[in-house]
Amino acid sequence: MAIRPIVKWGDPVLHAPAAPVTERDESLRTLFRDMVETMYAAPGIGLAAPQIGVPLRVIVIDLSVGKDPSQLIQLYNPEFLSREGEQKEDEGCLSIPGHYGSPARPAQVVVRGLDPEGVERTYTATELLARAFCHEIDHIDGLLFVDRLSPLKRDLVKRKLRKKAKAGWDE
Numbered sequence: 098m099a100i101r102p103i104v105k106w107g108d109p110v111l112h113a114p115a116a117p118v119t120e121r122d123e124s125l126r127t128l129f130r131d132m133v134e135t136m137y138a139a140p141g142i143g144l145a146a147p148q149i150g151v152p153l154r155v156i157v158i159d160l161s162v163g164k165d166p167s168q169l170i171q172l173y174n175p176e177f178l179s180r181e182g183e184q185k186e187d188e189g190c191l192s193i194p195g196h197y198g199s200p201a202r203p204a205q206v207v208v209r210g211l212d213p214e215g216v217e218r219t220y221t222a223t224e225l226l227a228r229a230f231c232h233e234i235d236h237i238d239g240l241l242f243v244d245r246l247s248p249l250k251r252d253l254v255k256r257k258l259r260k261k262a263k264a265g266w267d268e
């Protein structure tokens with residue numbers, strides 16, 4: 098297992114749709130293990146493969162950040178079966194350190210995907226877990242939470258992010 102560097106806003110891999118996983122092989126198992134370890138080390142409650150530079154549709158989520166093994170969700174090729182209602186709460190992202198925003202998200206989602214063993218899993222989620230699913234699935238679609246802010250806020254944040262990206266994200 099290895100902790101991998103997290104790429105930041107501005108890296109092209111974060112801003113393009115990722116490809117579906119077509120083969121469940123050893124490299125996919127390694128990817129899942131590395132993503133979980135990287136998420137816990139950050140620490141974060143979710144991570145998508147593009148955030149470690151891998152353009153594949155793979156996500157991991159754990160609202161307990163490793164404290165409760167039953168809360169770990171690992172999916173490849175996840176998709177929404179439904180999205181209902183709306184909620185708006187503060188969100189951050191490991192790829193945008195120091196910035197927060199409140200994009201509109203569905204109040205409830207149903208997500209289906211495949212776990213590392215290739216078993217189909219379906220999750221019905223509300224509140225923070227619903228937001229986490231939306232945030233991570235956005236990542237594999239090439240979208241970050243700042244892309245979902247109002248145009249005014251988005252432009253303001255992006256100006257700051259461009260400066261940070263230029264400076265190489267020294268925090």
Ligand code: NI
Nearest residue numbers: 189190191192
């Ligand atoms: Ni993120």
